[in-house]
Amino acid sequence: MQELTEGQVLKIMESYGNDPQQLIAVLLDIQEASGRNVVEQKWSILASRVLGVPLSKIYDILTFYAMFSTNPRGEHVIEICQSTPCHFTEAERVVGWFEEVLGVKVGATTDDGAFTLFRTSCVGACDVGPVAKIGDDVFGDLTLDKVKTLVKSFRDGQPNLREALICQN
Amino acid sequence: MSKLMSLVSEGAGKVNPVSVAEYVGIGGYAGLRKAVGMTAEQVIAEVKKAKLLGRGGAAYPSGSKWEHLLHIPETPKYIVCNADEGEPGTFKDKLILGRLPLKLIEGITIAGFVFGAKAGYIYVRGEYRKIQKQLIQAIENAKKENFLGQNILGRGFDFDIHVISGAGAYVCGENSALLNSTEGKVGRPRIKPPHLAEVGLFLQPTLVNNVESLSSIPAIVLKGGDEFLGIGHPDSGGTKLICLSGHSARTGVYEIPLGKVTLREAIYDPEMGGGIRGGKNLKFFHLGGQSGAIGSPAQLDTPYSYTDLRKAGLSVGSGAIVVMDESVSIVEYLKGVTEFFIHESCGKCVPCREGNKQLYAILQKLSVPGAANEGDLANLRRLVTTMTAASFCGLGQTAAMALNTAWKHFKAEFEANVSKTAAAAAA
Ligand SMILES: Cc1cc2nc3c(=O)[nH]c(=O)nc-3n(C[C@H](O)[C@H](O)[C@H](O)COP(=O)(O)O)c2cc1C
Numbered sequence: 138m139q140e141l142t143e144g145q146v147l148k149i150m151e152s153y154g155n156d157p158q159q160l161i162a163v164l165l166d167i168q169e170a171s172g173r174n175v176v177e178q179k180w181s182i183l184a185s186r187v188l189g190v191p192l193s194k195i196y197d198i199l200t201f202y203a204m205f206s207t208n209p210r211g212e213h214v215i216e217i218c219q220s221t222p223c224h225f226t227e228a229e230r231v232v233g234w235f236e237e238v239l240g241v242k243v244g245a246t247t248d249d250g251a252f253t254l255f256r257t258s259c260v261g262a263c264d265v266g267p268v269a270k271i272g273d274d275v276f277g278d279l280t281l282d283k284v285k286t287l288v289k290s291f292r293d294g295q296p297n298l299r300e301a302l303i304c305q306n
Numbered sequence: 307m308s309k310l311m312s313l314v315s316e317g318a319g320k321v322n323p324v325s326v327a328e329y330v331g332i333g334g335y336a337g338l339r340k341a342v343g344m345t346a347e348q349v350i351a352e353v354k355k356a357k358l359l360g361r362g363g364a365a366y367p368s369g370s371k372w373e374h375l376l377h378i379p380e381t382p383k384y385i386v387c388n389a390d391e392g393e394p395g396t397f398k399d400k401l402i403l404g405r406l407p408l409k410l411i412e413g414i415t416i417a418g419f420v421f422g423a424k425a426g427y428i429y430v431r432g433e434y435r436k437i438q439k440q441l442i443q444a445i446e447n448a449k450k451e452n453f454l455g456q457n458i459l460g461r462g463f464d465f466d467i468h469v470i471s472g473a474g475a476y477v478c479g480e481n482s483a484l485l486n487s488t489e490g491k492v493g494r495p496r497i498k499p500p501h502l503a504e505v506g507l508f509l510q511p512t513l514v515n516n517v518e519s520l521s522s523i524p525a526i527v528l529k530g531g532d533e534f535l536g537i538g539h540p541d542s543g544g545t546k547l548i549c550l551s552g553h554s555a556r557t558g559v560y561e562i563p564l565g566k567v568t569l570r571e572a573i574y575d576p577e578m579g580g581g582i583r584g585g586k587n588l589k590f591f592h593l594g595g596q597s598g599a600i601g602s603p604a605q606l607d608t609p610y611s612y613t614d615l616r617k618a619g620l621s622v623g624s625g626a627i628v629v630m631d632e633s634v635s636i637v638e639y640l641k642g643v644t645e646f647f648i649h650e651s652c653g654k655c656v657p658c659r660e661g662n663k664q665l666y667a668i669l670q671k672l673s674v675p676g677a678a679n680e681g682d683l684a685n686l687r688r689l690v691t692t693m694t695a696a697s698f699c700g701l702g703q704t705a706a707m708a709l710n711t712a713w714k715h716f717k718a719e720f721e722a723n724v725s726k727t728a729a730a731a732a733a
């Protein structure tokens with residue numbers, strides 16, 4: 138994974154017309170482009186200067202919204218919904234399966250930096266619970282086999298393996 | 307005869323969501339075409355006759371909201387669509403956003419026309435990132451066909467719609483927090499008054515409506531308010547998208563006419579919920595989201611309408627129906643609900659920020675035999691009252707709703723673990 142460059146970050150802000158009203162969108166894009174699902178301090182400082190927004194306000198946003206992280210995470214963030222409709226359809230078993238297959242506990246990142254495992258609130262796919270959100274995709278009705286397939290698909294860079302498992306809108 | 311309807315969801319899943327031609331092919335944009343031949347007052351009169359109640363959760367009459375905004379002289383006015391859909395157990399706005407975005411776009415455009423607005427915003431939760439991209443595509447396509455942009459339908463009316471992303475904060479669904487977040491700020495709620503109709507987005511007069519509310523507008527304009535009212539309940543016209551989840555045998559979104567389907571039908575009808583998974587028994591159902599009321603099987607014959615549910619101490623809320631079978635402990639369930647509110651509280655006010663944590667601590671005690679005493683139960687009651695009365699916004703005010711309603715149905719289960727000796731010692 139390539140390091141994000143100052144030029145790329147400037148370009149992201151430019152694509153939003155350097156508009157401070159678009160701060161959340163800019164920060165989401167910076168995080169996505171980081172490869173490690175993080176908004177690094179140096180990019181916050183840069184955004185503060187270019188958009189004319191106090192750095193404290195940027196950190197207010199980064200620490201308020203659950204989707205942001207100021208610490209590097211895995212390339213793929215796996216989030217298991219723990220809200221009650223999923224929780225009582227055995228979401229905790231899914232957490233257990235991911236822990237087993239990845240070899241890390243919830244909150245931790247695998248040694249190779251590929252995955253971080255989290256719990257999250259409802260992602261709006263309760264009809265196919267228990268669910269995991271990985272990046273922009275949601276995977277539902279999970280079983281141990283599906284969990285193994287998903288991890289393999291991301292680890293080996295074989296998106297076709299998971300295509301059929303993506304929950305459609 | 308099937309009780310399912312497709313007034314709002316007509317065509318969902320059958321058309322290419324971003325194709326204007328296909329949308330027009332199923333009768334799309336007939337509402338807008340009709341609306342631009344009417345005056346603002348005439349459109350609002352139909353919305354009032356339709357008795358459309360806000361589908362986002364608060365059930366505020368849309369007609370009154372629209373009328374109020376129309377009479378405010380300041381311009382520019384803004385149209386904001388609440389597509390934050392963060393209530394656990396709710397995934398019905400996603401159906402429209404993902405499969406029928408042009409219906410929503412048409413509804414917002416009609417609102418834009420009525421209020422002479424130049425810009426509308428759709429605030430979509432960050433978790434629906436793929437849907438956001440598709441929505442932007444649908445907007446672009448509508449512009450190409452002159453249903454958005456400059457001089458719409460040759461009527462000299464200009465209007466554009468922008469898509470704004472949330473970033474994971476349930477409280478941003480609260481309408482004033484939503485506006486703060488749309489402005490690129492932290493989504494903490496504002497103090498009200500001033501009313502958002504007067505001082506809303508960028509401090510300008512603003513309409514905030516839910517996805518499903520705005521998507522009902524084309525049908526209201528096209529059919530007329532009276533016909534729309536007739537489809538539903540005399541106090542609240544039209545249909546409601548309900549979301550079945552949890553231990554329902556047939557989880558999913560169903561569109562039902564308000565007042566003409568009972569909770570029993572919604573949960574058990576083979577065309578809707580189809581009963582409980584694995585043939586188990588229903589223990590309770592949780593309506594309208596985590597902030598809604600919990601109901602017992604004894605209430606199953608209540609018709610699903612705003613009025614009937616309110617009379618039964620329940621509510622429509624977002625349309626969520628979380629079904630739980632007999633294996634679920636009510637105290638464990640409420641711990642889950644309370645954990646959600648602890649996580650989602652914005653921390654601005656003490657009754658909510660601290661109250662939810664204290665509720666959880668007591669629920670935790672109640673889940674261990676002999677750990678709680680009578681004093682804990684009294685504290686639980688006091689906390690519920692304080693949070694409901696003294697929280698700054700709707701999140702804290704409704705966080706204890708599930709507990710408060712479950713209490714009525716499952717008092718014995720709450721008290722089962724209370725230590726009698728501890729109670730005696732405390733006395
Ligand atoms: C904590 C909280 C969260 C809310 N979340 C949503 C939401 O996700 N979507 C929504 O449409 N309304 C939500 N609401 C209700 C809105 O504040 C507001 O009433 C609604 O957007 C108005 O539109 P309507 O009248 O068309 O329903 C929420 C309210 C509160 C207090």
Ligand code: SF4
Pocket residue numbers: 477495650651652653654655656658659697698699700701702703
């Ligand atoms: S009730 Fe208070 S702490 Fe809770 S979300 Fe609303 S403003 Fe924030």
Ligand code: FES
Pocket residue numbers: 218219220221222223224258259260261262263266268394395396
């Ligand atoms: S409760 Fe898990 S996706 Fe909604």
